[in-house]
Amino acid sequence: MEPTRSSDAGSGNSGTYTPEIAESIRFEEEIQSLMRENTMHPGLEPPPVGGGGSSFTALLGLPANQAVELLHEPESEESPAVAIASASGGEMWRFRLRDPKALTLPSGCSPTFPSNAALVERAARLSVFATEDSPEAASVPSHSGDRSTKPKAEPADSDSQPICPIPGERPQRPAKRKEADKGNKVKGPAKKTKSAEEGSAKGAEENTSGSGEKLPYVHVRARRGQATDSHSLAERARREKINARMKLLQELVPGCSKISGTALVLDEIINHVQSLQRQVEVLSMRLAAVNPRIDFSGLDSFLSAECGRVTVGDGRCGGGMEQSAWMEATAVNEGRRQQQQIWHVDSVHPHPTPSVWERVDSPHLFINPGTSLFGYDPSNSASLHSNQLKTEL
Amino acid sequence: MNRKNSNKSRNPNKPTLAFYFLRALACINKKTSMASYNQRSGTIKRAAYASMALAAGPKRAWSRAVLCRVLWWGSSRLHGFPTRRRPRAFFHRRVRVADPKLREPSKADVLRRLVPGAKAMDLSRLLEETAHYIQYLRAQVLLMQNVVGSVSD
Secondary structure, three states: OHHHHHHHHHHHHHOOOHHHHHHHHHHHHHHHHHHHHHHHOOOOOOOOOOOOHHHHHHHOOOOHHHHHHHHOOOOOOOHHHHHHHOOOHHHHHHHHHHOHHHOOOOOOOOOOOOOHHHHHHHHHHOHHHHOOOHHHHHHHHHHHOOOOOOOOHHHHHHHHOOOOOOOOOOOOOOOOOOHHHHHHHHHOOOOOEOOOOOOOOOOOOOOOOOOOOOOOOOOOEOOOOOOOOHHHHHHHHHHHHHHHHHHHHHHHOOOOOOOOOHHHHHHHHHHHHHHHHHHHHHHHHHHHHHHHHOOOHHHHHHHHHHHOOEEEOOOOOHHHHHHHHHHHHHOOHHHHHHHHHHHOOOOOOOOOOHHHHHHOOOOOEEEOOOOOHHHOOOOOOHHHHHHHHHHHO | OOOOOOHHHHOOOHHHHHHHHHHHHHHHHHHOOOOOHHHHHHHHHHHHHHHHHHHHOOOOHHHHHHHHHHHHHHHHHHOOOOOOOOHHHHHOOOOOOOOHHHOOHHHHHHHHHHOOOOOOOOHHHHHHHHHHHHHHHHHHHHHHHHHHHHHHO
16 A cells, blocks of 8 residues: 555656645645654654754654654655655655655745755765666656755755665764765766865865866866865866876977976977977978979879879868868968969879878878869879879878 | 867878978979079978978967968068068967966977967967977978988989
């Protein structure tokens, strides 16, 4: 009878929200009657009905045997309301145990427990509820989402946390505010965790601070004994970002990995960039000296054939197209003429020069027929040259 | 997009680089064979930077700045077009994040001067652009060495 009644009540309540609000007053009376009943029950201590959420937390200090006893309380038809708001938190647990799908929180049910809805909603979101069905989690937020009064996240976390492991554990954990960290740890929500008790052992359980470079905003966990105001957190994230980049640079510049210290590494980097630029200049002078001797005739046809078609295949086939679009977009009028001046290939000559291409180590090329850089028209011998290119590389 | 810090997205496309540069060289060879040696070397240098920037793509700040600079060079020198405004002024943003805590203002300034288009960037962005720039510079140098080596043999 009990399971059926609870399931009936659950199914009746699961889909509707407004009827619960309407019946909340009636529920309260039932609750109080039940509470009186509980007080009369032998061996059961009446939970002190204090103000606000404290009573709710106090009831969680009930020992488990009382909770079990409460499981067998004679129930009224408003069992869900009773489950949430009554002094017997065991009602709710029983409700959850019997019919986890229909844990609906009549959010307006009791003024003495204003944080109920948000608490259970929070509890529903925590991972302990994840072991139960997802409909439960879905139903609870949907019902309590309309609540106008949303208590703060921190007390909600702290208060809801003890509720969660009820089926498995004893509700012996004191509902301290410091449980906010545990609650956060259980779920790991995407927000900056800045609790005032960072220095405590509980707050520092995760000893890593992850600066999320991949995510839209930074997820930072303050380490033990470190300041937790937003400024220092942001600075720490920034510093770690900079350090990561410096490490990348150190790997890039040869001979830099041994050096420790930012200033020296920066010196090395500056030297390296300057030397590379100087090398470019020297090589360009050498090329200028050598240039008249180069037979670029073969290259002309080759390049004009390939320019409209070749993009490099390392997975970015849109690269060529975006480059062409980019060139169109950024070119000033005279600039465009300049580009085409610099890079325009006039004539088409028969044979390509394979040697340069061979020396350049290249991944596999693939032909992308969509791109046309600079508006070139592929010449007649395009296919022939592309075949030649393929055979060379 | 950091996502953009992955090495895969950052490795310079050597064939693309070679393609642009060789095309530029061919064109220069044709067009300015009568020009002086210095002019030719300057043009080749500009072509090298331009091909580097083209291969890098428009996503990097330095490539955009290099391309603007190259165009400005080209327009002012090769054809005597009076430029309406210097492209540098276009990119100069006076907003610069002061980082007194990191005690590297002087070196960061030097780096800012070296890396094109990095004048108005905070340090982390500057470092990232520098890394990218170094990669492409190195690829360009290798390519030019190959070309010179193949031609002079």
